[in-house]
Amino acid sequence: MDPNVIFLNSFLDVSEETFNKLASISTFKKIEKGVQIDRPGEIPSKIYMLVSGIIRAYLSSETGKEFNKNFFMPFSFVGSLTALIKKAPSKLTYETLTACKVYEVNFEEITKLCSEDIHISNLYSKVLERIFIRYEERQLEFISMDATERYLKLRKKISRVDDLIPQYHIASYLSITPVQLSRIRKKIDGN
Incomplete structure (x- = not known):
């Protein structure tokens, strides 16, 4: 189909x-x-x-x-x-x-x-x-999740997000700085 x-x-x-x-x-x-x-x-x-x-x-x-x-x-x-x-x-x-x-x-x-x-x-x-519904879910993410949780949710939503979207765009979407995103990624990935 x-x-x-x-x-x-x-x-x-x-x-x-x-x-x-x-x-x-x-x-x-x-x-x-x-x-x-x-x-x-x-x-x-x-x-x-x-x-x-x-x-x-x-x-x-x-x-x-x-x-x-x-x-x-x-x-x-x-x-x-x-x-x-x-x-x-x-x-x-x-x-x-x-x-x-x-x-x-x-x-x-x-x-x-x-x-x-x-x-x-x-x-x-x-x-x-x-x-x-998606708009409301996004708003709820901002009031109920920290940056790490929002990033993990984004990674679930968009597989290979880090390969597809520049880091500074991801950071902006999460309302954090690229440096903060780098720290979050390092903590999650253990690098």
Whole structure:
């Protein structure tokens, strides 16, 4: 079975007709490493289904310091959802950390389909629920776990994270310095 269908079925059973409607408004794209797919200050219009690679979402301070908000792994939906819904400028940058393969969808087209097709509307609702649950889990990590526990959880979530994502990005995601991350890694790995 098509892995894209399997992914969508993890939210809700998707008929072939529904899948074909979604496919008709999607464009498959290969994106090189280091490409910003959404930038702060711009009003985004696309949402992406990531099928391979890693994308990060980050906030830049006025001094240029970057704060990683999230890492996206296959299969997930990626995009500045708040900005898309509000039709307002994004506050975040979305950047590929590796070469990626995505399905790009115009957000207005998906919301139009939602108003026309209850199955797509139900799928959209389930996707939003999953995004909210992940957001809340991330917030709970910050108030209930120390940096070592957050790092261990990240290593479970992203196998080979240390090989795939630069240390300074991981440290930013964990809200610690690269030096602190180095100490945590040394303690865990016994090196």
